[in-house]
Amino acid sequence: MNKETFERLTVDLGDRSYDILVGENLVANAGKLVQPFLKQKRTFIITDENVAKHHLATLENALSSEGIASKSLTLPYGEQTKSFSQLEKVIDFLLENKIDRKATIIAFGGGVIGDLAGFAAAVVMRGVDFIQIPTTLLSQVDSSVGGKTGINTSRGKNLVGSFHQPRIVLADIGLLQTLPHRELLAGYAEVVKYGLINDPAFFAWLEENGERVINGDLRAQTQAVVTSCKAKADIVALDERESGARGLLNLGHTFGHALEAEAKYNGSLLHGEAISIGMLMAHDISVELGFCASEDAQTVRSHFHKIGLPLETSFVSSNALGGKRLEVSRLMDHMSRDKKVNDGRLTFVMTKGIGQAYLDNAVDMTTVAEFLERAVTK
Ligand code: GLY
Numbered sequence: 550m551n552k553e554t555f556e557r558l559t560v561d562l563g564d565r566s567y568d569i570l571v572g573e574n575l576v577a578n579a580g581k582l583v584q585p586f587l588k589q590k591r592t593f594i595i596t597d598e599n600v601a602k603h604h605l606a607t608l609e610n611a612l613s614s615e616g617i618a619s620k621s622l623t624l625p626y627g628e629q630t631k632s633f634s635q636l637e638k639v640i641d642f643l644l645e646n647k648i649d650r651k652a653t654i655i656a657f658g659g660g661v662i663g664d665l666a667g668f669a670a671a672v673v674m675r676g677v678d679f680i681q682i683p684t685t686l687l688s689q690v691d692s693s694v695g696g697k698t699g700i701n702t703s704r705g706k707n708l709v710g711s712f713h714q715p716r717i718v719l720a721d722i723g724l725l726q727t728l729p730h731r732e733l734l735a736g737y738a739e740v741v742k743y744g745l746i747n748d749p750a751f752f753a754w755l756e757e758n759g760e761r762v763i764n765g766d767l768r769a770q771t772q773a774v775v776t777s778c779k780a781k782a783d784i785v786a787l788d789e790r791e792s793g794a795r796g797l798l799n800l801g802h803t804f805g806h807a808l809e810a811e812a813k814y815n816g817s818l819l820h821g822e823a824i825s826i827g828m829l830m831a832h833d834i835s836v837e838l839g840f841c842a843s844e845d846a847q848t849v850r851s852h853f854h855k856i857g858l859p860l861e862t863s864f865v866s867s868n869a870l871g872g873k874r875l876e877v878s879r880l881m882d883h884m885s886r887d888k889k890v891n892d893g894r895l896t897f898v899m900t901k902g903i904g905q906a907y908l909d910n911a912v913d914m915t916t917v918a919e920f921l922e923r924a925v926t927k
Contacts, residue, residue, distance in 0.1 A: 580615030667698030671713035686736025735821025749904030801828030812869035
C-alpha cells in the first residue's frame with residue numbers, strides 16, 4: 550500500500566471543527582486516518598454503483614486492516630437517488646443492521662451520496678457521526694465541506710435537509726483519475742466559482758493551469774482542490790447557517806437550479822454544467838444592470854469556452870429538452886421556490902467584476918424575466 554501524502558485544512562467551527570485532508574492514497578489508508586474519529590470500530594458505508602465498482606474494496610480493506618467493521622449499501626448512480634425513497638432505503642439498511650448512536654456513517658461518493666448519507670446521519674437515531682470521502686471533483690471542492698445535507702423533492706432541489714457537519718473529510722485526488730471527463734469538467738465549474746467570488750488571483754491561476762486540472766495533472770488538481778476547500782472553509786467558518794456571506798457560494802445557482810429543474814435531474818444536465826451556464830448568466834445580467842464591465846464577463850466566458858464548459862441555455866435545450874426552447878415562465882416559477890427567497894424577495898449573487906461577487910436582494914423580477922427572455926433565445 551502506498552503511503553498517503555496530504556495537506557490538512559481546518560473548518561473552524563468551535564467544538565464541531567474538523568479537518569479536510571487533500572492528497573493521494575487517502576482511501577487506501579482510510580482506516581488509519583478515520584480511526585481517531587470513531588466512537589466505536591463500526592461503520593456503515595453508503596456509496597453508488599460506479600464508485601463501488603472502482604474503489605469500494607479498497608476502502609473496505611483499509612478499514613478492516615485497522616480492525617474497523619463495515620457494512621456497505623450501494624445505491625444507483627445519479628441525482629434521482631437524492632430522494633425520499635432512497636433515504637428510506639438507507640435508513641432501513643441502517644436500522645436492519647442495528648446501528649447505534651456510537652456508529653459512524655461513511656459517505657463514499659459524489660455530491661448525491663454525500664448529501665443523502667449526511668442527511669441520513671443527521672436524522673437516524675436523532676443524529677450519528679459521519680465522515681465524507683468525496684469521489685468527484687465537485688464534491689471534493691464543494692458539497693463534502695460545510696455540512697449541508699439533504700434530498701430533492703418533486704418541487705425542487707435540496708428543499709428537505711439539515712446542517713450536519715462531518716467529523717473529517719478525505720479528498721483523495723487519485724480518485725479523480727477514474728472520473729469521466731464530463732464529471733471532471735462539471736466539477737471544475739465549482740472550482741472556478743471560488744475565483745469568481747472573491748479571489749481574482751485564483752482565477753488568473755486557473756486561466757494558466759485550468760487545462761492541467763481537467764487533463765488529470767495531480768499537482769494542479771491538488772492545488773485547485775486545496776485552494777477551493779480553503780475558500781469554502783473560510784466562508785463556512787464565518788457563516789455556517791447562511792445568514793450572509795455563505796450565500797456567495799450560490800453564484801450561478803439561482804439560474805442553475807432552475808435549469809436543472811427543467812432538465813428533470815435525469816443526467817442530461819449535470820449540476821456543474823447548470824452552474825457553469827448560471828454563472829455566465831449572473832455575469833451577463835450584472836453587465837446589463839451596469840454593475841460589471843462587459844470585458845470581465847467576456848474574459849470569464851472565454852475561459853469557460855477554452856476549458857470546454859457549457860456556455861448558453863441552448864445547451865440545456867439540446868441536451869435535455871430535445872431541442873425545445875426553455876420557457877421563461879417555468880424558469881421564473883422554479884426560481885420563486887428557491888430557498889433564497891426571503892419575504893417574497895429573491896437574493897441574487899451579482900458581480901462587480903472578476904472576484905467581486907456580492908449579494909443583492911433588490912433585483913426587480915420583471916428585469917430578470919426580460920433578461921431570461923433574451924438568454925433563452927441566444
Ligand atoms: N454549496 C453551497 C454551500 O455549501 O453553501
